[in-house]
Amino acid sequence: GAGVSQSPSNKVTEKGKDVELRCDPISGHTALYWYRQRLGQGLEFLIYFQGNSAPDKSGLPSDRFSAERTGESVSTLTIQRTQQEDSAVYLCASSLAASNEQFFGPGTRLTVL
Amino acid sequence: AQSVSQHNHHVILSEAASLELGCNYSYGGTVNLFWYVQYPGQHLQLLLKYFSGDPLVKGIKGFEAEFIKSKFSFNLRKPSVQWSDTAEYFCAVMMYNQGGKLIFGQGTELSVKP
Numbered sequence: 001g002a003g004v005s006q007s008p009s010n011k012v013t014e015k016g017k018d019v020e021l022r023c024d025p026i027s028g029h030t031a032l033y034w035y036r037q038r039l040g041q042g043l044e045f046l047i048y049f050q051g052n053s054a055p056d057k058s059g060l061p062s063d064r065f066s067a068e069r070t071g072e073s074v075s076t077l078t079i080q081r082t083q084q085e086d087s088a089v090y091l092c093a094s095s096l097a098a099s100n101e102q103f104f105g106p107g108t109r110l111t112v113l
Numbered sequence: 114a115q116s117v118s119q120h121n122h123h124v125i126l127s128e129a130a131s132l133e134l135g136c137n138y139s140y141g142g143t144v145n146l147f148w149y150v151q152y153p154g155q156h157l158q159l160l161l162k163y164f165s166g167d168p169l170v171k172g173i174k175g176f177e178a179e180f181i182k183s184k185f186s187f188n189l190r191k192p193s194v195q196w197s198d199t200a201e202y203f204c205a206v207m208m209y210n211q212g213g214k215l216i217f218g219q220g221t222e223l224s225v226k227p
Binding site: 056 | 157203207209217
């Protein structure tokens with residue numbers, strides 16, 4: 001298990017439901033990032049963790065979005081009361097430390113009906 | 114706000130043609146620069162990076178990029194493309210002392226005809 005893993009790989013939900021997306025970073029990586037990629041667009045930064053604290057949450061689009069991280073391990077991104085505009089691929093990346101090369105997971109494709 | 118601009122949305126080339134993908138960014142401070150590639154059905158992987166030193170950097174699979182500070186550019190080049198280079202290419206900028214978050218361009222889809 002050398003790479004970043006994410007689950008689920010696909011999630012279809014109804015508008016108004018809550019969803020939880022999971023990221024398992026590479027072991028030993030202290031920095032963890034969440035990005036969002038809407039169809040036909042580049043990646044947008046959402047939030048950055050250093051250990052289990054989040055020094056930069058500037059990319060979270062609204063208060064319906066939240067994230068947490070347990071130590072230097074798993075992170076979950078939660079979207080409450082999902083809206084259709086939340087449909088996107090959510091990508092997680094980790095790095096040994098901030099400002100190092102980031103390794104990306106395969107992403108979770110979220111579809112809100 | 115800082116931004117990254119990739120000039121071409123979709124590029125179509127024949128095998129053996131030369132490639133240059135443009136990337137410009139808007140930030141006057143120190144930056145680290147990256148090109149990532151996403152092959153069909155695969156996840157993003159690093160193609161090459163610039164942190165400091167020689168502004169001409171070489172990456173995997175024969176790709177190279179040149180950082181021109183005065184032009185805020187980091188263009189990607191390959192002298193002779195192959196069908197297997199068909200992918201989406203993303204330029205990304207990391208601003209110094211900003212926690213390592215990446216600002217991405219919109220991406221350029223490259224299609225190489227055999």
